[in-house]
Amino acid sequence: RKEVEQDPGPFNVPEGATVAFNCTYSNSASQSFFWYRQDCRKEPKLLMSVYSSGNEDGRFTAQLNRASQYISLLIRDSKLSDSATYLCVVNAGPGNTGKLIFGQGTTLQVKP
Amino acid sequence: DVKVTQSSRYLVKRTGEKVFLECVQDMDHENMFWYRQDPGLGLRLIYFSYDVKMKEKGDIPEGYSVSREKKERFSLILESASTNQTSMYLCASNYIGSYNEQFFGPGTRLTVL
Numbered sequence: 001r002k003e004v005e006q007d008p009g010p011f012n013v014p015e016g017a018t019v020a021f022n023c024t025y026s027n028s029a030s031q032s033f034f035w036y037r038q039d040c041r042k043e044p045k046l047l048m049s050v051y052s053s054g055n056e057d058g059r060f061t062a063q064l065n066r067a068s069q070y071i072s073l074l075i076r077d078s079k080l081s082d083s084a085t086y087l088c089v090v091n092a093g094p095g096n097t098g099k100l101i102f103g104q105g106t107t108l109q110v111k112p
Numbered sequence: 113d114v115k116v117t118q119s120s121r122y123l124v125k126r127t128g129e130k131v132f133l134e135c136v137q138d139m140d141h142e143n144m145f146w147y148r149q150d151p152g153l154g155l156r157l158i159y160f161s162y163d164v165k166m167k168e169k170g171d172i173p174e175g176y177s178v179s180r181e182k183k184e185r186f187s188l189i190l191e192s193a194s195t196n197q198t199s200m201y202l203c204a205s206n207y208i209g210s211y212n213e214q215f216f217g218p219g220t221r222l223t224v225l
Contacts (some may be wrong), residue, residue: 008152032211043202043216044155087155091211098143098162098206100214104154 004103006088012109017078021106023071023088035073036087078110114139116217118203124223131190133220135203142208144186148199193224
């Protein structure tokens with residue numbers, strides 16, 4: 001079983017749509033959670049951290065369910081510029097401070 | 113702004129050559145990481161370092177070695193390049209701690225012929 005699992009997609013949605021990505025992780029000791037965005041042929045960049053209480057940044061909402069070891073990302077009112085690969089990321093747990101485990105990524109293509 | 117730089121964006125080498133990939137960060141980060149990224153396999157950790165002269169193996173260290181002589185610089189070495197090492201190589205860094213994001217360099221696309 002992979003440590004971080006995501007549906008690779010691709011998700012093809014029209015502009016203005018709402019789209020949700022899900023991710024599961026296997027290490028119950030993980031303490032921090034992130035969504036990264038990676039554009040084609042570019043490096044991954046932090047999109048947002050994910051907190052237990054859930055958090056929102058404009059059109060983006062992230063949720064964490066520790067009991068189910070499940071993380072989600074919701075994008076509302078999709079824009080063409082949201083087309084990218086979204087990586088679910090968790091830290092490796094105590095004793096591996098700073099080390100992160102990356103999911104394979106979910107590809108989003110927003111169409112006009 | 114945090115800056116992580118890598119010595120080359122594109123590199124073409126021949127089988128059996130020794131290859132050096134350099135990474136430099138300017139944020140005084142303790143941790144530095146080398147990943148490779150391949151289609152369908154995602155990011156895989158090769159080696160990381162949490163201090164000068166310290167290194168730890170990641171998930172796929174075979175065929176690679178690393179060097180960290182200065183805090184800001186982390187080098188990845190392919191002792192004898194092979195065609196299956198053709199990949200995108202990404203360097204990253206962060207502060208030690210459980211809640212710290214990693215910052216990535218722009219990547220080096222290495223082709224081994």
